[in-house]
Amino acid sequence: MPVHFNNAGAGLMPAAVTQAVTDYLAEEADGGSYEAEQRHADTLEREVYETLGRVIDAPSDDIALFDSATRAWSSVVSHIPFAAGDRVWVTPYEYAGNLILWTELRRRLDLRVEVVPVLPDGDLDLDWMSTHIGDDVAFVSVPHVPSGCGIVTPVEEIGKILAPWRCYYGVDGCQAVGQLPVSATSIGCDLLTGAGRKFLRGPRGTGFAAISPRLREAVALPFYDLHIADMTGGDDYEVHSTGARRLEYAERSNSSVMGLQAAARHHLARTDDGPGMVREAVREAIAQLPGTRLIDPGSRHASIVTFVHDRMPARDVQGALHTAGVNVWTAQGSHTPLYMNAVGVEAAVRVSPHYYNSMAEVETFARVLRDVLR
Secondary structure, three states, X not given: XXXXXXXXXXXXXXXXXXXXXXXXHHHHHHHOHHHHHHHOHHHHHHHHHHHHHHHHOOOHHHEEEEOOHHHHHHHHHOOOOOOOOOEEEEOOOOOHHHHHHHHHHHHHHOOEEEEOOEOOOOOEOHHHHHHHOOOOEEEEEEEOOOOOOOEOOOHHHHHHHHOOOOOEEEEEOOOOEOOEOOOHHHHOOOEEEEEOOOOXXXXXXXXXXXXXXXXXXXXXXXXXXXXXEEEOOOOOEEEOOOOHHHHOOOOOOHHHHHHHHHHHHHHHOOOOOOOHHHHXXXXXXXXXXXXXXXXOOOOOEOOOEEEEEOOOOHHHHHHHHHHOOEEOEEEEHHHOHHHHHXXXXXXXXXXEOOOOOOXXXXXXXXXXXXXXXX
């Protein structure tokens, strides 16, 4: 079995998750998919929302399910009724997929997209935010942990700055949920998105969001699916839900939802102290090797360690490590372009251990990396 240090890409699914997915698929194959859905209706229609609400500390009525965190984000943000001249704040750590959406909305709606500055150490400039916030700021977008480096942004402190103002506050929690304590309530955000497949260790093709009532009220959707709406006559319809599920489509992979539920329950049952020691040991193993440069901004860090080497390209390092039985990934600079362009990084090696990784695996990683970079 390989040393899996690519949890920022996709974590290894626990046995309970795999079992939940395969058992449900077997039920569909043996007795019909609609019939399996009926048997598991309580989990699919109630329990999974309550469990995810516990994971991210949000009311179950605020939870909606999607096939990815990106779909969750775009399904909400693209339907906010922005006005021409509205200001949108992003950070240098914004994910490129979100930036593409902001670029399109800027062109279409004449928004002003502004980048929050950072301090010399890479931390976000909270004093700048406090000074420049105003009622013309319509949305503030912050990744809790960006995918290209391990900085942890101060999402709760930002929430306190923004609370008195009319702007919506969105937190991309894709890399945070499952590895850090995440509380939508404490953050005070209107939107928090997460992925099942990463540090939560769920199946691919699963994502979710917590969407506040005031944001749900504002979002202007062009369509409601039949799980929450009915035609009431020849030319009218009625939506019979005010919850976040009104943003969902009815059709989805129920086996994946069952796996997501199992992953969320597995996460809530954890009693470990997280990957702190392992993360620091990985960072030290990289930092002590000649020719390496850590991409490690900020004063607080999550379990993502990114680096470049002065002679070997990132993809070659990844490939050599994979051949030797160690999974890491190549972080494309274009995926976190505002920050990576500023520090001159086109591609970097991303190492992302998790709580189930051991110090023995760190030793294996360090030995193999030394051999690769020799």
